[in-house]
Structures are given as structure tokens and as C-alpha cells.
Amino acid sequence: VDPLLQIEDLKTYFYSGDKVIPSVDGVSFHINKGEIVALVGESGCGKSVTSLSILGLIDSPGKIEGGRILYHDLDLTRLSQKEKLQIRGKEISIIFQEPLAALNPVFTVGYQIQENIMVHERISKKKAKAKAIDLLIKVGIPHPEKVYQNYPHSLSGGMRQRVMIAMALSGNPKLIIADEPTTALDVTIQAQILQLLKEITEQQRTSILFITHDLGVVAEIADRVIVMYAGQVVEQADVYSLFDNPKHPYTKALFNSSPKMDQIDEELTAIEGAVPSPFEKPMGCKFHTRCPYVMGKCKSISPDLEENNGHLVRCWLSTENAKSEVT
Numbered sequence: 602v603d604p605l606l607q608i609e610d611l612k613t614y615f616y617s618g619d620k621v622i623p624s625v626d627g628v629s630f631h632i633n634k635g636e637i638v639a640l641v642g643e644s645g646c647g648k649s650v651t652s653l654s655i656l657g658l659i660d661s662p663g664k665i666e667g668g669r670i671l672y673h674d675l676d677l678t679r680l681s682q683k684e685k686l687q688i689r690g691k692e693i694s695i696i697f698q699e700p701l702a703a704l705n706p707v708f709t710v711g712y713q714i715q716e717n718i719m720v721h722e723r724i725s726k727k728k729a730k731a732k733a734i735d736l737l738i739k740v741g742i743p744h745p746e747k748v749y750q751n752y753p754h755s756l757s758g759g760m761r762q763r764v765m766i767a768m769a770l771s772g773n774p775k776l777i778i779a780d781e782p783t784t785a786l787d788v789t790i791q792a793q794i795l796q797l798l799k800e801i802t803e804q805q806r807t808s809i810l811f812i813t814h815d816l817g818v819v820a821e822i823a824d825r826v827i828v829m830y831a832g833q834v835v836e837q838a839d840v841y842s843l844f845d846n847p848k849h850p851y852t853k854a855l856f857n858s859s860p861k862m863d864q865i866d867e868e869l870t871a872i873e874g875a876v877p878s879p880f881e882k883p884m885g886c887k888f889h890t891r892c893p894y895v896m897g898k899c900k901s902i903s904p905d906l907e908e909n910n911g912h913l914v915r916c917w918l919s920t921e922n923a924k925s926e927v928t
């Protein structure tokens with residue numbers, strides 16, 4: 602085991618008037634070198650806020666109120682603005698769902714990749730251009746010299762996402778955060794992009810934190826899975842254990858509501874009840890308002906995240922089962 606990033610009891614809160622929204626409420630997990638970790642949950646569960654916390658992109662009215670994010674020996678929550686900029690893009694980079702929002706429409710894609718290389722490396726323009734073209738080849742872009750000269754809007758969605766991946770790779774990052782990078786793409790292109798990301802991790806031992814609400818995508822790409830609900834981790838396991846034996850009632854509900862893997866991706870809407878309002882998170886287990894197995898104590902006492910053979914679950918049912926197995 603070779604952890605690259607270690608998140609310990611992270612608390613990222615947002616403030617709205619006199620209300621506090623604990624978007625990330627005591628989250629801990631790690632990412633090993635060369636590992637693809639999927640962070641799964643419905644929108645609003647805290648998965649994107651977790652990734653923005655890692656990238657040092659939480660601004661007022663948000664604030665990291667507790668915990669640590671260790672990257673090697675550096676605590677990313679304590680960096681100055683300047684240090685954050687040195688980490689971002691170079692050590693840790695991000696791929697968004699919509700590359701058009703991240704690419705500048707007035708510059709050619711080649712120019713943007715080249716500039717990005719030169720921010721992180723002291724090399725000549727000529728060398729940076731050669732490297733940019735190499736990156737376009739690496740991400741599987743046909744006619745890279747031609748695409749180099751294209752503007753982002755003239756490319757297809759899949760090509761743009763490949764360009765975005767080339768940009769993300771241009772600083773030789775150790776960790777890529779991919780926030781729903783394939784959600785806007787059709788299934789064939791999605792499969793190609795997932796394959797590309799897997800090849801990159803295999804070739805370069807890059808790690809990926811892959812944020813998604815789509816379990817089909819998780820099955821394709823992840824080594825390990827972290828399920829979040831209402832700002833907390835509710836289950837964590839390697840991908841085989843999670844798919845074989847999902848333990849948390851919320852994870853089970855995700856599986857039941859998940860569209861078939863070959864269907865067009867949809868938001869998860871089939872789970873009974875709504876995500877609790879961020880202003881009024883329920884007492885006790887945060888899932889109790891929607892859980893079909895809810896018991897008396899679930900409503901008042903929050904279960905801890907407990908481990909059994911490397912499989913972590915936050916549910917009183919699992920805790921009770923584990924106890925009765927022991928005795």
C-alpha cells in the first residue's frame with residue numbers, strides 16, 4: 602500500500618446567513634499510487650466539494666473547518682495561495698464534465714496546452730509545442746498537428762474531452778480529479794474516454810479520483826469505491842466487494858435505481874424520498890428518512906463507519922451483524 606493522498610476527518614462547511622451547511626462532514630479516505638478511486642453519490646452529497654477542497658478551491662462562503670488533506674507530507678488545507686497554485690495543475694489536475702467551460706474559446710487548443718506546459722516547465726516554445734503534440738497523440742487524437750490549430754468549439758464533445766485530458770496531463774500530475782468527465786458524452790465515446798484514463802494510470806502510475814453518480818461507469822473504471830451520502834462516507838470497499846455485496850441500504854438503493862449499463866446515463870431519481878435539505882440534516886443516521894430498514898435508534902444515534910475485512914459501512918444493521926458474528 603502506497604498512499605499518495607490521505608484525507609483525514611475533512612470538514613468543509615458553507616455559510617448562508619446564520620445557517621451552516623456541513624457539505625463535507627468528517628470525511629476520511631486515501632488514494633494509493635496508480636489507483637482509481639470512485640467517489641459516488643447523488644448530487645449534493647459532497648463529492649464535488651471534497652474534490653474542490655483537495656484542489657484548494659474552496660472560497661467564501663465556504664471554508665475548510667477541520668481535518669487534513671495530506672499529499673506526501675504536505676497538508677493541502679494549510680497552503681498559501683502561492684503554494685496552492687504550484688500544486689494545482691502540476692501535482693494535481695482536474696478534468697470537468699464540460700471541457701468548453703474549462704477551455705478558452707479564443708485560443709487554439711494547441712496554444713492552450715503549450716501555455717499550460719510552459720507554466721509548469723522551463724522549456725522553449727518549440728519544445729512545448731512538440732510536447733503538446735505528443736500529448737494530443739497520447740490521448741488518441743487523430744491528425745494532432747491539425748487539431749493543434751483548432752479552436753475548442755470546432756471539435757466534437759469526445760475530442761474536446763480528449764483535449765481536456767491532454768491539458769490535465771501537461772503538468773505530469775500524480776493525481777487527476779475527474780468530476781463526471783463522461784456524463785455529457787454518448788456511451789461509445791464514454792467507453793473510449795474511460796479506456797484512455799485507465800491506460801494513462803497503467804502507463805504513468807497516475808492516480809485518479811473519479812467522481813460520478815453512475816455505477817456503470819464505476820464498474821468500468823474503479824479499483825476502489827467510496828459512497829457518500831449527505832456529506833459523509835457511508836460505505837467503502839474494493840470494486841468487486843462493493844458490487845458483489847453492497848452493504849449499506851443507500852448503496853443498495855443506488856444499485857436498484859441505477860439504469861442498465863448500456864442505457865443512456867440518467868440522474869439518480871428512483872430512490873424513495875429526497876436528499877435531506879442541507880440546512881436540516883436529520884439526527885442520527887442521515888439516511889434514516891429514506892431507509893427501508895430504519896429502526897428506533899437510527900433516528901437518534903449516528904452509526905460510526907466500521908470496518909470488516911477492508912469493507913467499511915456506516916449502518917446500525919452492519920454493526921449489529923458484525924457483533925453477532927463475533928459472539
Ligand code: SF4
Binds near residue numbers: 886892893896904
Ligand atoms: Fe438504515 Fe438505520 Fe442503517 Fe441508517 S443506520 S442505513 S436508517 S438501517
Ligand code: MG
Binds near residue numbers: 644645648649
Ligand atoms: Mg457535482
